[in-house]
Every structure is written in C-alpha cells, then in structure tokens.
Amino acid sequence: MTLPAFAYLLERLAFTPGRLAKLALLRQWFATQPDPDRGIGLAALTGELVFRAAKPGLVRELVAARTDPVLFDLSYDYVGDLAETVALIWPPRAGVNAPPPGLAEVVEAIEITPKAALPELLAGWLDALDANGRLALIKLVTGGLRVGVSARLAKTALAEWAGQDVAEVEEVWHGLTPPYLDLFAWLTGQGPRPSSEDRPVFRPLMLAHPLEEPDFPSIGPETHRAEWKWDGIRVQLSATPGGRALWSRGAEDISGGFPEILAAMDFRAVLDGELLVMRDGEVAPFADLQQRLNRKVVSQKMQATHPVGVRLYDILFDGDEDLRALPFDARRARLEGWFARTRPGRMDLSELIPFASMAELEAIRAGAREAAIEGLMLKRADSEYAAGRQKGKWWKWKRAPLGVDAVLMYAQRGHGKRSSFYSDFTFGLWRPDGQGGQELVPVGKAYSGYTDQELLWIDRWIRNNTTARFGPVREVEKSLVIEVIFDAAQRSGRHKSGVALRFPRIARLRTDKPAEEADRLATLEAMIVGEEAAAD
Amino acid sequence: MPHPESWMRVTPQGLYCVPGDFFIDPGRAVPRAIITHGHADHARPDHDHVLASAETLGIMQARMGEGRAGRQRQVAVPGEVVRHRDVEIRLVPAGHVLGSCQVVLDWQGSRIVISGDYKRRRDPTCAPFEPVTCDVFVTEATFGLPVFRHPDAAAEVARLLESLRLFPDRAHLVGVYALGKAQRLIALLREAGWDRTIYLHGALLKLCELYEAFGVKLGPLAPVPAPAKRGAGGLLAGEVVLAPPSAEATAWIRRLAEPLVCAASGWMRVRQRAKARGVELPLIISDHADWDELLATIDEVQAPEIWVTHGRDDALVHAMALRGLRGRALHLLGRGEEDEDPVPPETAPAETATEQIA
Numbered sequence: 001m002t003l004p005a006f007a008y009l010l011e012r013l014a015f016t017p018g019r020l021a022k023l024a025l026l027r028q029w030f031a032t033q034p035d036p037d038r039g040i041g042l043a044a045l046t047g048e049l050v051f052r053a054a055k056p057g058l059v060r061e062l063v064a065a066r067t068d069p070v071l072f073d074l075s076y077d078y079v080g081d082l083a084e085t086v087a088l089i090w091p092p093r094a095g096v097n098a099p100p101p102g103l104a105e106v107v108e109a110i111e112i113t114p115k116a117a118l119p120e121l122l123a124g125w126l127d128a129l130d131a132n133g134r135l136a137l138i139k140l141v142t143g144g145l146r147v148g149v150s151a152r153l154a155k156t157a158l159a160e161w162a163g164q165d166v167a168e169v170e171e172v173w174h175g176l177t178p179p180y181l182d183l184f185a186w187l188t189g190q191g192p193r194p195s196s197e198d199r200p201v202f203r204p205l206m207l208a209h210p211l212e213e214p215d216f217p218s219i220g221p222e223t224h225r226a227e228w229k230w231d232g233i234r235v236q237l238s239a240t241p242g243g244r245a246l247w248s249r250g251a252e253d254i255s256g257g258f259p260e261i262l263a264a265m266d267f268r269a270v271l272d273g274e275l276l277v278m279r280d281g282e283v284a285p286f287a288d289l290q291q292r293l294n295r296k297v298v299s300q301k302m303q304a305t306h307p308v309g310v311r312l313y314d315i316l317f318d319g320d321e322d323l324r325a326l327p328f329d330a331r332r333a334r335l336e337g338w339f340a341r342t343r344p345g346r347m348d349l350s351e352l353i354p355f356a357s358m359a360e361l362e363a364i365r366a367g368a369r370e371a372a373i374e375g376l377m378l379k380r381a382d383s384e385y386a387a388g389r390q391k392g393k394w395w396k397w398k399r400a401p402l403g404v405d406a407v408l409m410y411a412q413r414g415h416g417k418r419s420s421f422y423s424d425f426t427f428g429l430w431r432p433d434g435q436g437g438q439e440l441v442p443v444g445k446a447y448s449g450y451t452d453q454e455l456l457w458i459d460r461w462i463r464n465n466t467t468a469r470f471g472p473v474r475e476v477e478k479s480l481v482i483e484v485i486f487d488a489a490q491r492s493g494r495h496k497s498g499v500a501l502r503f504p505r506i507a508r509l510r511t512d513k514p515a516e517e518a519d520r521l522a523t524l525e526a527m528i529v530g531e532e533a534a535a536d
Numbered sequence: 537m538p539h540p541e542s543w544m545r546v547t548p549q550g551l552y553c554v555p556g557d558f559f560i561d562p563g564r565a566v567p568r569a570i571i572t573h574g575h576a577d578h579a580r581p582d583h584d585h586v587l588a589s590a591e592t593l594g595i596m597q598a599r600m601g602e603g604r605a606g607r608q609r610q611v612a613v614p615g616e617v618v619r620h621r622d623v624e625i626r627l628v629p630a631g632h633v634l635g636s637c638q639v640v641l642d643w644q645g646s647r648i649v650i651s652g653d654y655k656r657r658r659d660p661t662c663a664p665f666e667p668v669t670c671d672v673f674v675t676e677a678t679f680g681l682p683v684f685r686h687p688d689a690a691a692e693v694a695r696l697l698e699s700l701r702l703f704p705d706r707a708h709l710v711g712v713y714a715l716g717k718a719q720r721l722i723a724l725l726r727e728a729g730w731d732r733t734i735y736l737h738g739a740l741l742k743l744c745e746l747y748e749a750f751g752v753k754l755g756p757l758a759p760v761p762a763p764a765k766r767g768a769g770g771l772l773a774g775e776v777v778l779a780p781p782s783a784e785a786t787a788w789i790r791r792l793a794e795p796l797v798c799a800a801s802g803w804m805r806v807r808q809r810a811k812a813r814g815v816e817l818p819l820i821i822s823d824h825a826d827w828d829e830l831l832a833t834i835d836e837v838q839a840p841e842i843w844v845t846h847g848r849d850d851a852l853v854h855a856m857a858l859r860g861l862r863g864r865a866l867h868l869l870g871r872g873e874e875d876e877d878p879v880p881p882e883t884a885p886a887e888t889a890t891e892q893i894a
Binding site: 012014015016017021024025028067068070071072074075078079080081084085088089091092130131421452 | 796816
C-alpha cells in the first residue's frame with residue numbers, strides 16, 4: 001500500500017473533528033491496510049515513529065532550486081506553513097512515471113540512506129507524489145506529523161476493530177515496537193497475546209470541573225481540601241517491576257523527553273502530579289516548560305537550563321496496593337507517608353492550603369499573582385480517585401483575569417491555521433500627549449480569545465478600515481474597542497508604554513463603545529503587581 | 537495602431553471602452569454594459585442596455601427579476617460579431633459557468649480580450665474556453681499563486697462518494713455556489729454513477745431549473761424537505777445535499793442527519809482555509825483557471841501585454857515579467873480582495889435565513 005493512502009488517512013483525520021468519525025477512519029485503515037504499513041501508520045500517528053533525518057532546511061533548499069524566490073515567498077506568505085507550501089508549489093516534472101513510494105519503503109529507506117544521498121531520494125519521491133502525498137512525506141520525514149490523534153484514541157480504534165477491550169490493548173502495548181506485527185497477529189487471531197510482564201500501564205486520570213458561582217455554597221473547609229493549581233502539565237508516574245513510564249494526560253508515553261524524571265523513579269508506585277520546570281524550588285513560567293515538550297530526546301544542555309521536577313498530588317498505587325478506592329484524606333496521608341519514606345529526587349509535594357471559609361479562599365485566589373499559579377484546585381476530602389470528570393469531586397478554580405478596554409491599532413496576518421486572517425492584534429490605551437490632548441500608546445498584542453465568528457468579523461473590519469500597510473501589518477482606523485484580559489501586568493523597559501501584559505487575549509468586541517471611552521494607560525498602571533497601593 | 541490603453545480605461549465603475557462608450561461588467565448601473573457572466577460581482581442590476589449571451593441574460597433575469605436585468609437586453613450569439621459605433625464586439629465562450637463568455641473587442645486594428653472569469657477544465661454544463669490571440673489579454677487571477685493547482689475534479693467526486701460509503705448514517709452537505717458550481721458538481725456526480733436524488737437547499741432550486749431549461753441534464757433533484765416538526769433532525773442520511781457555503785452556519789442544517797460538512801471550492805486547496813471554515817471534507821473543485829492554466833492561457837493568446845483584473849495580481853504580474861511580458865494590475869473594485877472567498881450575495885447569511893422561513 002502506498003504513501004498516498006496514508007496521506008489520505010492523515011487528511012481525513014486532520015479535518016475530522018468528531019471522535020466517532022475519527023474512530024471510523026482508523027478502523028477502516030486497520031481493516032484495509034496490509035502489514036507492515038498499518039503498523040507503521042499507527043506508529044506515525046501515535047508519535048512512536050520519529051525521524052530527524054531531514055531538517056526543514058533541506059526541504060527548503062530542494063524547493064528553492066525548483067521555484068522562483070518571489071513566487072515562493074508570496075506563496076509561503078499566503079499558505080503560512082512551510083511543508084504545505086512546498087507540497088503545493090512543487091513543480092511537476094515531465095516524464096516522471098515512477099509509482100509513488102510505499103509507507104514501509106519510505107521508513108526503511110530513510111533509515112539506511114546516507115545523509116548525502118537524502119536530498120536526491122527525497123526529491124525523487126516528491127516528484128512521484130501528488131500534493132497530499134508530498135505533504136504527508138514532508139511532515140513524516142521532518143518529524144512534523146501532528147494529526148490530533150492521541151495514543152489512547154488509536155488504541156481505542158484498534159480495540160473496536162478487533163473486538164477487544166481497550167484495557168487489554170493498553171496492557172500489552174508497552175514494550176511493543178513498530179510495526180507491531182505481534183500485536184496485529186494477536187488482534188486478528190493469528191498469534192498469541194503479547195506478554196506484558198508487569199509493564200507499567202496508564203491508569204485513567206481523575207479530572208476536575210471548572211468551579212462556577214452556583215457551586216460556591218457546596219464548598220467548605222470540612223468537606224474540601226485546597227491546593228494551588230500549577231501551570232505545568234499533568235503527568236502520571238508509573239514504576240512497576242516491569243519498567244518505568246511517564247504518561248501525559250492523554251496517555252502518551254512521554255518518558256523519552258524527561259530522562260531525569262525516569263532516573264529519579266527509583267520506587268514502585270503510581271503517582272499523579274504536575275510536571276514543572278523548577279529552578280531552586282521556584283516554578284518557572286509555562287513558556288520554559290514548553291521548551292521541553294514534544295521532544296523525543298533531550299540534550300544535556302536543555303536538561304541543565306530547563307530542569308524539570310514533579311509536584312506530586314496523589315498516589316494511585318503504593319507498590320502493588322491499589323489505593324484508588326480510598327478517600328482523598330486517606331490517600332493524602334499515604335502519599336505523605338510514602339514521600340517521607342522514599343524521598344524521591346526531583347519531586348516534592350503539592351502543599352495543602354488551609355482555609356476557614358469560602359470567603360477566605362476567594363481572597364487567597366485573588367491574591368495569587370505568581371505567574372506559575374493558574375488558580376486553585378478544590379478536592380472533596382471523602383472522594384475516591386475516580387476515572388474521568390465526575391462532577392462535584394474535584395474542582396478547578398482559575399484566578400480571575402484582569403481586563404481593560406483598549407483600542408485596536410494594528411493587525412497582522414496570523415500563521416498556520418490563521419495564515420489568511422488578520423488575527424494578531426496590537427492594541428493601545430490613551431495617555432496625555434503633552435499638548436493637552438490624548439494619544440494612543442500600544443500596550444500589547446493578542447492573538448487569541450475570540451471565536452471563529454468574531455475572527456471573521458474582525459478580519460473583515462480590518463480589511464475595510466485599513467489606513468496604512470507595512471508589509472504584513474495593517475494600521476487601522478482607531479475606532480474599534482476590544483476588551484482585553486490578561487493574567488498580570490508588569491513594569492517593562494522594553495515596551496513604549498512601560499507596561500508588559502502576561503498572556504493577553506481578547507475577551508469581547510466592544511462595538512458599542514466609542515474609542516474615546518476606552519481606558520487610559522493610568523488604569524493599567526494601577527494593576528501592576530506590587531504597585532496596587534500607588535494607584536489612584 | 538492605437539495602444540489599448542488609449543481606448544480601454546479603468547474607471548470606478550470598471551473597464552470602459554472609450555470609442556464604444558460602454559462598460560464591461562460594471563460594478564454599478566451604467567447606460568451601456570456588456571456582461572461576461574451571471575455571477576453577482578460581474579452582473580449588476582439596472583443597466584439601461586445590456587449585451588450578453590442568451591444564457592447570461594436568462595440568469596440575470598432569474599436572479600434580479602425581469603425588471604432589473606437591463607431595460608434593454610440584446611442577445612449576442614457567441615462567435616458572431618456585433619458592431620457598436622466603430623467597435624467590433626464578439627463574445628467567445630469562457631468555460632466558467634453556463635453562458636459565460638470572454639469579450640473580444642477590435643478597434644482600428646487593435647484587439648483586447650477581456651476574459652471575465654474562466655477555466656480550462658472540462659465542464660459538462662457549459663461550453664469550453666476558446667483562446668483568442670490579441671494585443672492585450674485582460675485576465676482574472678483568482679488562483680494566481682503557484683500553490684493553486686487544481687486536482688482532477690473526478691477524483692474529488694470519488695472522495696465524496698467514498699465518504700458516503702464510510703459514513704452512510706450522515707447527510708453529506710456540500711457547500712457550493714448557486715450558479716455554476718452546484719450544477720457542475722451535480723453533473724460530475726451523475727458521471728460518477730450517483731443516480732440517486734440530489735437534495736437542494738432552496739437557494740439553489742431556481743438556477744438548477746434554469747440550467748435544465750437551457751438543456752443541461754441534471755437528473756433527479758428535490759428540495760430538502762422540512763423536518764416533521766420544528767427543530768427535528770435526522771433527515772437525508774447517506775444522501776448528497778447541496779447548499780450555499782454559509783448554510784452550515786445556520787439553524788437550517790439541524791434538520792439533517794449528523795451532517796458531514798463538505799465544500800467544493802478551489803480555496804479548499806489550502807488546508808487552513810478549509811479548516812477555518814469548519815469543513816470536514818474539502819473538495820478541490822474550481823470554476824477558475826489554476827496557476828498553470830493561467831500561464832498556459834496567457835501563452836496561447838500571445839498577447840504582449842496582460843492586464844489583471846483581480847485576484848493574486850502580484851504573483852501573476854511577477855510571472856509575466858519573468859517571461860518578458862508586460863503585466864499590469866488593474867485593481868478593479870468590488871471583485872473581492874486578494875484572498876477572500878468570492879461569495880456571491882445570494883449566499884449571504886441573511887438571505888439564507890430568509891430561505892429557511894420560505
């Protein structure tokens with residue numbers, strides 16, 4: 001089976017939002033593709049298959065030799081994604097009648113081809129493929145394949161296709177390698193069940209509901225425990241006699257990206273916690289952690305500059321003992337006892353925040369301005385560790401954002417999904433211009449928070465109200481007011497306004513509000529952390 | 537021989553032929569107009585005198601009403617010369633939609649061809665484009681970027697049919713323009729063997745009937761039925777339903793069984809455009825020339841000078857310069873900006889909403 005078939009699956013998956021439809025597409029793939037292609041496809045989808053053979057730069061060089069630079073730049077600017085631009089603009093070569101390559105063929109050839117011969121190999125394949133096939137190939141060989149299929153979803157589809165329980169598939173999964181011939185043999189009744197030998201297995205996580213005003217009366221110090229909600233990623237640490245694994249919230253095995261955590265898991269337990277970049281016990285902003293995500297391997301330097309740790313908040317298994325049926329308080333006691341005994345490196349405990357009333361909790365939440373704190377977690381003291389999102393047991397209560405009404409000043413076309421929309425907005429606030437009047441000064445940029453409908457509306461508004469163009473940037477009539485929310489305001493010497501916003505995003509379009517009534521810079525300055533008292 | 541710029545001007549209303557004192561596809565009402573085809577950004581109401589193909593005049597009357605499709609209407613038979621003042625006017629098929637024509641103008645030995653919108657692919661619902669050599673070729677450039685190379689339309693239709701097999705419980709709602717794309721897609725589905733009734737949103741009915749009246753066979757068609765009771769859904773599982781591109785955003789769609797939203801458009805070539813529209817199955821089927829076809833057409837007409845009315849004129853003008861041709865961007869108003877979907881007014885949400893009530 002050929003790469004175009006895989007390209008077709010990728011495209012359908014990329015455009016299919018529904019889980020059920022995705023499962024149907026995957027089942028069809030497993031049912032219709034031969035070995036080893038279906039297993040290689042599975043590995044590619046679940047991120048098990050990673051090439052670093054071809055850098056995006058190589059692809060760029062190949063296309064540069066075949067296209068006019070101006071036409072390429074205009075195209076790239078329009079499409080917004082390098083791989084897609086190359087896939088679309090790649091000129092057909094007359095006289096090519098080689099068949100498109102097979103998936104297994106590509107994977108094998110990439111591994112054995114010497115680096116110097118790679119450009120020619122790749123160009124030959126690109127010549128033999130159509131645009132969809134070229135896109136799949138480029139994404140595959142540059143390691144940029146992102147399809148929105150979690151390992152869990154792929155395993156569910158496998159289980160459904162084979163009439164197996166997904167827990168069974170999950171159990172045998174660890175320790176198998178692409179193209180999973182023994183797995184498919186078992187699922188099609190042509191081989192024995194692959195042995196799992198006490199391998200670590202992902203256990204479904206307990207999830208939290210957002211806390212809303214009507215839920216407040218049900219919260220109290222007798223029944224609930226409070227913790228900070230840290231801005232990292234949720235992980236499950238699983239150490240069994242058969243191995244160690246670090247799982248993401250979506251059941252992806254992310255062990256490879258965090259070897260120092262794996263090394264520190266010198267115990268037998270299954271734990272729940274938050275993965276954070278921590279320097280001297282201080283949690284770094286999420287942006288630092290982002291540098292470590294989506295990597296299959298990580299350099300020594302990165303481990304040194306972006307050291308990670310896990311803040312533990314629950315224990316699911318202590319050795320072989322399943323603790324999930326115990327109430328939270330009992331599990332917490334077990335966690336603390338286990339921690340004191342084990343003293344694992346690179347880990348600490350998420351502290352419990354004492355509180356006497358909901359009012360006090362509100363004050364604690366409002367007072368939190370540390371960047372790495374997203375808000376509070378509220379957990380019922382008597383609740384078992386329940387899989388999934390069960391209402392009333394765990395709550396997440398994000399801290400309230402700050403906000404100003406600002407005036408849209410400039411807009412820029414976005415990237416990727418938004419490459420043809422004006423989706424990045426620079427907004428400003430009024431300040432005295434020194435001559436008795438008021439002037440707008442830019443205070444930040446936002447490129448999220450709006451709905452698709454709002455984006456379409458703003459995009460159109462910008463096109464109809466452009467006053468000047470600077471490359472990809474448009475200056476617009478200073479007449480559209482947008483409500484911008486952000487997590488914090490800080491002093492900044494690098495910004496003309498002297499203020500920098502953390503994670504600004506658009507809350508609402510205020511088409512009802514005249515620009516003159518937008519906020520003053522002084523209003524924003526009064527929100528700066530540690531300077532609240534100075535505000536008038 | 538007079539230079540074409542001396543007798544063809546760009547005015548706020550659009551292209552104006554000075555010696556003939558008429559406009560081509562003017563953006564607002566004028567005393568005398570030649571209309572290339574019936575799409576709303578080319579055919580505007582209330583001109584005093586309109587010269588166009590019989591099909592285009594028919595389409596204009598169907599869309600605008602008898603009274604607004606030109607007070608005087610003159611049918612031009614494609615291929616035949618009409619003289620007006622000193623200008624020889626000839627309409628030549630453009631292959632875009634039913635009745636679409638290029639306008640060939642000769643004056644004092646100088647020839648300008650105004651393409652209107654055109655395509656080079658086979659279209660069972662209209663006459664194919666005929667290249668005419670000229671001194672200035674006035675072209676569109678809707679898909680004037682080398683990333684736009686339309687795949688074979690039959691293969692795209694095959695993708696739709698495969699999806700119908702994989703998801704037989706879902707109505708396949710395809711967003712199409714009411715004029716041209718709808719009928720072409722129906723004809724392509726028939727060629728691919730889909731002989732079941734194809735269901736139409738009310739906004740598409742009239743023009744499909746008109747196509748039939750002009751002899752274009754479309755097979756069994758039916759309006760999408762109203763739900764048994766208000767708000768009920770579940771209709772037309774496994775069927776093909778055609779609607780204007782904006783219909784999927786309205787409450788109208790709720791009557792359909794788990795609708796799988798498809799769209800048939802050249803814009804679907806770029807993934808993020810398809811994604812931004814929330815399309816689940818993009819079908820790259822276009823009624824405009826793609827990049828290669830724009831260049832091939834420009835070669836065929838052998839004009840030393842190319843004027844670009846709208847679309848991605850920057851890339852096309854640059855490509856002309858690489859070939860030693862003079863390219864000129866006209867920036868005609870009202871033809872949709874660089875990268876906006878040219879959505880004809882009848883597909884605007886407001887009118888779709890009216891349609892639900894009707």
